[in-house]
Amino acid sequence: xxxxxxxTMNTGLRGVTVASTKVSDVIGAEGKLIYRGYLVTxxxxxxSFEEVVxxxxxxKLPDKEELEHIKQxxxxxxxxxxxxxxxxxxxxxxxxxxDILQAAVPMLANHDPEAADQNKxxxxxxxxxLIAKLATVLAAWERIRTGKTPVSPxxxxxxxxxxxxxxFGEKPDSDLVHFFDVALVLHAEHSFNxxxxxxxxxxxxxxxxxxxxxAAIGSLSGELHGGANVRVMQMLKEIDTVDRxxxxxxxxxDEGRLIMGLGHAxxxxxxxxxxxxxxxxxxxxxLAGETKWYDISTVLEKEGKAAFKARKGIDIYVxxxxxxxxxxxxxxxxxxxxxxxxxxxxxxxxxxxxxxxQYAGAAPxxxxxxxxxxxxxxxxxxxxxxxxxxxxx
Amino acid sequence: xxxxxxxTMNTGLRGVTVASTKVSDVIGAEGKLIYRGYLVTxxxxxxSFEEVVxxxxxxKLPDKEELEHIKQxxxxxxxxxxxxxxxxxxxxxxxxxxDILQAAVPMLANHDPEAADQNKxxxxxxxxxLIAKLATVLAAWERIRTGKTPVSPxxxxxxxxxxxxxxFGEKPDSDLVHFFDVALVLHAEHSFNxxxxxxxxxxxxxxxxxxxxxAAIGSLSGELHGGANVRVMQMLKEIDTVDRxxxxxxxxxDEGRLIMGLGHAxxxxxxxxxxxxxxxxxxxxxLAGETKWYDISTVLEKEGKAAFKARKGIDIYVxxxxxxxxxxxxxxxxxxxxxxxxxxxxxxxxxxxxxxxQYAGAAPxxxxxxxxxxxxxxxxxxxxxxxxxxxxx
Numbered sequence: 154x155x156x157x158x159x160x161t162m163n164t165g166l167r168g169v170t171v172a173s174t175k176v177s178d179v180i181g182a183e184g185k186l187i188y189r190g191y192l193v194t195x196x197x198x199x200x201s202f203e204e205v206v207x208x209x210x211x212x213k214l215p216d217k218e219e220l221e222h223i224k225q226x227x228x229x230x231x232x233x234x235x236x237x238x239x240x241x242x243x244x245x246x247x248x249x250x251x252d253i254l255q256a257a258v259p260m261l262a263n264h265d266p267e268a269a270d271q272n273k274x275x276x277x278x279x280x281x282x283l284i285a286k287l288a289t290v291l292a293a294w295e296r297i298r299t300g301k302t303p304v305s306p307x308x309x310x311x312x313x314x315x316x317x318x319x320x321f322g323e324k325p326d327s328d329l330v331h332f333f334d335v336a337l338v339l340h341a342e343h344s345f346n347x348x349x350x351x352x353x354x355x356x357x358x359x360x361x362x363x364x365x366x367x368a369a370i371g372s373l374s375g376e377l378h379g380g381a382n383v384r385v386m387q388m389l390k391e392i393d394t395v396d397r398x399x400x401x402x403x404x405x406x407d408e409g410r411l412i413m414g415l416g417h418a419x420x421x422x423x424x425x426x427x428x429x430x431x432x433x434x435x436x437x438x439x440l441a442g443e444t445k446w447y448d449i450s451t452v453l454e455k456e457g458k459a460a461f462k463a464r465k466g467i468d469i470y471v472x473x474x475x476x477x478x479x480x481x482x483x484x485x486x487x488x489x490x491x492x493x494x495x496x497x498x499x500x501x502x503x504x505x506x507x508x509x510x511q512y513a514g515a516a517p518x519x520x521x522x523x524x525x526x527x528x529x530x531x532x533x534x535x536x537x538x539x540x541x542x543x544x545x546x
Numbered sequence: 547x548x549x550x551x552x553x554t555m556n557t558g559l560r561g562v563t564v565a566s567t568k569v570s571d572v573i574g575a576e577g578k579l580i581y582r583g584y585l586v587t588x589x590x591x592x593x594s595f596e597e598v599v600x601x602x603x604x605x606k607l608p609d610k611e612e613l614e615h616i617k618q619x620x621x622x623x624x625x626x627x628x629x630x631x632x633x634x635x636x637x638x639x640x641x642x643x644x645d646i647l648q649a650a651v652p653m654l655a656n657h658d659p660e661a662a663d664q665n666k667x668x669x670x671x672x673x674x675x676l677i678a679k680l681a682t683v684l685a686a687w688e689r690i691r692t693g694k695t696p697v698s699p700x701x702x703x704x705x706x707x708x709x710x711x712x713x714f715g716e717k718p719d720s721d722l723v724h725f726f727d728v729a730l731v732l733h734a735e736h737s738f739n740x741x742x743x744x745x746x747x748x749x750x751x752x753x754x755x756x757x758x759x760x761a762a763i764g765s766l767s768g769e770l771h772g773g774a775n776v777r778v779m780q781m782l783k784e785i786d787t788v789d790r791x792x793x794x795x796x797x798x799x800d801e802g803r804l805i806m807g808l809g810h811a812x813x814x815x816x817x818x819x820x821x822x823x824x825x826x827x828x829x830x831x832x833l834a835g836e837t838k839w840y841d842i843s844t845v846l847e848k849e850g851k852a853a854f855k856a857r858k859g860i861d862i863y864v865x866x867x868x869x870x871x872x873x874x875x876x877x878x879x880x881x882x883x884x885x886x887x888x889x890x891x892x893x894x895x896x897x898x899x900x901x902x903x904q905y906a907g908a909a910p911x912x913x914x915x916x917x918x919x920x921x922x923x924x925x926x927x928x929x930x931x932x933x934x935x936x937x938x939x
Contacts, residue, residue, distance in 0.1 A: 158551035162563050165750060165913030169562075170555050175923030190924050190931035199933060216939040236636040243629040243636075248656035255760055256652040263641035263649075345919040347751050351744060351761055357558060358740050358768025367648055368744055368761035375751025377914045418916055520558030521770045523811055526738040530568030531583050538583035540592060546609040 162527060167418070172353070175513075176209065176505050177342045184422035188342050189213075197429050202312050202337040202498070203227060209342060209505040210280055223281070224311065230285035231306035231315065234264045238293060238303060246298040250291070250493045251374035255367050257290045258283070262363035269361055273512040279362040280504030287366075288312065288497045292319035295490065313337055316497070321485070328440060329484055332433040336477060339426040340495050342502030348372040348379070352503040356510040357521040369503045370496050379492035385414040385478035386488055389446050389453075398452045402460045412457045414475030423470045430476035437483035446479035555920060560811070564915075565746070568906075569602065569898050570735045577815035577863075581735050582606075590822045595705050595730040595891070596620060602735060602898040603673055616674070617704065623678035624699035624708065627657045631686060631696060639691040643684065643886045644767035648760050650683045651676070655756035662754055666905040672755040673897030680759075681705065681890045685712035688883065706730055709890070714878070721833060722877055725826040729870060732819040733888055735895030741765040741772070745896040749903040750914040762896045763889050772885035778807040778871035779881055782839050782846075791845045795853045805850045807868030816863045823869035830876035839872035 159169045178187040186193040189208050196205055200214070207215040207223045215223060237260055244253060262268040265282065267275045293303035296319075304319040313334035317325035325333075343349070352369035356362075373379035392401045405412055417424055431451070438444035454471050461469040481491050532538060552562045571580040579586040582601050589598055593607070600608040600616045608616060630653055637646060655661040658675065660668045686696035689712075697712040706727035710718035718726075736742070745762035749755075766772035785794045798805055810817055824844070831837035847864050854862040874884050925931060 159554075161552075161554065163565050163913070165915045166564060166917035167913060169917050170920050171559060171917040172556050172919050173922040174919040175921070178921035178923070185930070187921070187925075187930050191933060192930050195933035199935060204936070214934065214936075214939060217936060220936065236638070240633040240636040243633040244653065244656045245629070249662065252652040252655045252661070252756065255757060256649045256656075259645040259649040259764070260637065262645045263637045268645070269642065344921075345917050347747065347914050347916055350915060350917060351747050354740065354744050354747060355761065355765045355768070358765050358771040359773075360764055360766075360768035360771075363645065364648060364764035364767050368748065368764040371652070371753050371757035371761040372748045372751050373753075374757050375748070375753035375914070378751040378753075380752075520556070520560060521740050521768070522558045522743060523740055524559035524562050524564040524738050524743060526565050526567040527563050528568070528571030528580070528737075529566040530571070532580075537578070537580050537585050540584060540588035541607065542592060543597070543607075543610060543613065546607060 171345065171350075174344065174506070174509060175212070176502065176509055177344045179344050179419050181419040182421050184420055184425050186343065186425055192425075193339060194425050194429065197335050197338045197426075200338060202334050202341070202501075205338050205341050206281075206284055206501045209501050210277055210508070226281050227285045227312055228306075228308045230282045231289050231308075233261070233286050233289045233293065237261065237264065237290070238297075241290075241294055241297050244297075246300075248298070249374070250294060250489050251370060251379070251496070253294045254287065254290060254493055254496055255370040255374065257294075258287070258363050258367040258370065261286055261290075262361065265363070268363060271359065271511075273508065276362055276508050276511065280508065283362065283366055283504060284500050285312075287500050288316040289319060291490070291493050291497055292316060295320055295487070296322070317484075326440065328436060332437055332480060333484070335429060335433060336480065336494070337498040339429060339473065340477075340498035342499070342505065346378065347375070348499065349503055349506050353506050353510040354522045356507040359511065359521075362504060362507055365507045366500060366503050369499070373492060373496055373499065379495045381413065381472075382474035382478045382481070382491045382495070383488055385474050386446075386482055386491065388413045389449050389478060389482075392449050392453070394445070395448050395452050398449060398456055402453070402457050406460060406464055412453065412469075414472055414478065415454070415457050415461070415469045417470065417472040420470055420472065424472040424475075426473040427471040427476050430473070430480055434476045434480040434483060437480050441483045441485065443483065446482055447476075450476060450479050564738065564743075567737065567899070567902060568605070569895065569902055570737045572737050572812050574812040575814050577813055577818050579736065579818055585818075586732060587818050587822065590728050590731045590819075593731060595727050595734070595894075598731050598734050599674075599677055599894045602894050603670055603901070619674050620678045620705055621699075621701045623675045624682050624701075626654070626679050626682045626686065630654065630657065630683070631690075634683075634687055634690050637687075637690075639693075641691070642767070643687060643882050644763060644772070644889070646687045647680065647683060647886055647889055648763040648767065650687075651680070651756050651760040651763065654679055654683075655754065658756070661756060664752065664904075666901065669755055669901050669904065673901065676755065676759055676897060677893050678705075680893050681709045682712060684883070684886050684890055685709060688713055688880070689715070710877075719833060721829060725830055725873060726877070728822060728826060729873065729887070730891040732822060732866065733870075733891035735892070735898065739771070740768070741892065742896055742899050746899050746903040747915045749900040752904065752914075755897060755900055758900045759893060759896050762892075766885060766889055766892065772888045774806065774865075775867035775871045775874070775884045775888070776881055778867050779839075779875055779884065781806045782842050782871060782875075785842050785846070787838070788841050788845050791842060791849055795846070795850050799853060799857055805846065805862075807865055807871065808847070808850050808854075808862045810863065810865040813863055813865065817865045817868075819866040820864040820869050823866070823873055827869045827873040827876060830873050834876045834878065836876065839875055840869075843869060843872050
């Protein structure tokens with residue numbers, strides 16, 4: 154196949170097509186995000202997270218019976234081993250929650266007799282397990298680190314509601330459950346971003362599902378990736394009042410910095426997810442009795458776009474992190490759980506990609522990711538350094 | 547810069563140069579592996595693992611004072627928190643050791659107040675910590691899973707000797723200490739292989755050292771990568787006697803399979819590390835009173851090469867895994883620790899690469915790895931699938 158030639162060295166592989174995929178498509182110019190053929194806007198408006206899990210793992214939207222089946226599977230897999238709870242209790246309460254999740258995933262493997270099973274059907278079962286259990290791990294950790302007892306999952310509740318119930322220890326408001334379910338749908342998949350690429354890279358060595366997902370969590374923990382919505386919230390807190398938005402924008406532009414949540418590597422228009430999150434952030438703010446963060450966000454979006462246009466002549470667009478920040482904050486979720494919330498949704502996409510990486514062909518793909526590098530270090534001699542013994546150094 | 551155009555899609559990035567590096571060079575055609583300018587053959591013959599750690603992290607071979615300093619630092623950082631020992635004790639004894647290591651690394655982050663410190667000097671300290679502690683974690687796990695008490699590190703011993711002491715619970719034979727030290731030197735670094743690429747990929751999001759190294763362990767756990775020397779040993783056990791080597795080769799060739807440990811993605815000649823490992827495998831076998839595995843290996847190398855040449859007309863070369871298998875086995879190390887041994891050495895290279903990824907320039911490199919993918923899935927409509935509500939599915 155003829156491929157376009159792109160520079161690949163020291164570009165972070167931007168614009169370089171590394172693989173074909175059937176999991177999702179991002180049409181940046183049109184602001185479209187598509188999971189297995191379906192617009193994320195349709196999915197967010199009309200499906201639950203469980204339906205999206207089925208779509209991603211089984212490559213089709215479920216019918217009623219299939220939906221019931223995947224719900225039952227997810228519900229049955231929510232519990233986590235008592236031994237893992239004990240392990241979490243050994244961790245200092247100020248541990249970074251992303252580190253907790255990254256550690257917990259290979260520890261879950263220790264309790265899964267199918268961990269090393271290389272069969273595709275086992276991989277799908279492991280995916281379901283991980284999607285179900287990662288939420289429980291996160292909720293358990295939030296309880297443990299705040300000195301509370303972990304809440305057992307409630308099989309009567311769907312995934313979103315049950316997570317909030319385990320997190321807060323009480324039945325959550327139905328509006329918030331809906332908002333959170335939509336947020337789970339919106340964050341479930343986004344093609345070859347850094348964390349998904351990490352998952353696929355690890356899976357390409359035939360490492361198991363847990364190893365790959367743990368690596369993805371590590372990648373997501375970086376502030377350039379999953380940490381972005383935290384930085385949005387920190388920015389909103391720094392601004393603090395609506396009347397300070399304009400001054401903040403001017404300062405940022407004067408200093409040549411960026412406005413967190415504006416701009417995206419892929420979209421050349423507003424991120425389709427932002428427009429779905431915004432009204433939910435508003436309503437969640439109203440429910441919490443504090444709409445300030447949403448209000449600052451809307452003014453910041455409008456004035457920030459105008460200022461970039463006026464002063465730099467460029468159009469800048471709102472991304473997914475811009476309104477998820479104020480939504481999660483209004484829901485009463487701790488700032489350092491924002492990235493972990495991303496993880497408990499994106500695990501659906503990661504696992505779908507791992508399955509594709511390992512089983513898309515007739516046999517596991519033999520080409521593990523093994524790029525080249527160009528050595529630009531010194532050679533001390535004509536070919537390489539003449540070795541100098543310790544006594545002569 | 548003008549770069550050669552290589553196909554990138556679905557090729558596992560083979561032959562694609564993704565970054566410049568000063569850490570190491572592999573000259574495949576000449577069978578040369580170079581760490582920061584020095585031939586690995588020189589380093590293996592004349593340096594210790596501690597000197598190589600200094601070379602990789604500080605970009606120069608240490609003088610006597612610097613060597614003493616890095617030894618002191620490594621020795622001082624060997625201990626692991628009691629809480630981590632407690633966490634390991636919660637894990638089932640049949641846990642995969644690579645899963646244990648992958649989980650333990652982010653748990654070490656929980657106990658490191660500098661975990662999230664983005665300063666370069668802190669990154670180097672974290673590198674030293676990880677190199678020191680990963681060996682202790684592995685030895686502790688081996689003790690725990692076999693019902694023994696973890697052995698505290700002995701500050702009077704160097705890294706290689708101390709590891710074997712913690713693993714076996716007694717002062718190890720001095721020849722074995724030397725062999726293991728050389729093995730640590732030989733496995734410390736190998737440019738952008740899959741695990742190193744995973745570490746750099748995770749680091750590129752500005753995730754911390756522990757997150758990146760944990761991901762690398764996940765990548766190394768795959769049987770196509772760190773699992774290769776285990777498969778060599780399994781093959782040797784399947785062959786079992788020297789007189790069955792030829793029949794084994796014929797069977798493998800008849801079935802179009804590969805001989806484990808023969809062939810490498812990068813070298814077009816014998817792996818320089820193999821010729822250093824081979825005599826150590828022989829001597830370790832003699833010390834253990836069982837040279838069979840080494841004997842099978844040498845015959846298999848000779849006859850395997852000849853058979854590939856005769857029947858397929860191709861030259862095939864011995865790689866690093868071919869003789870490390872019988873060396874480790876003769877040292878009395880459990881098969882499922884072979885890949886973890888790789889990890890406790892390669893962590894030196896991984897951490898050097900993470901530092902380069904994050905601090906090679908004046909500021910943290912802004913281009914996180916974010917490749918493109920090509921969507922080859924279906925669209926159910928002209929642009930994308932028309933959404934079908936649940937009731938109509």
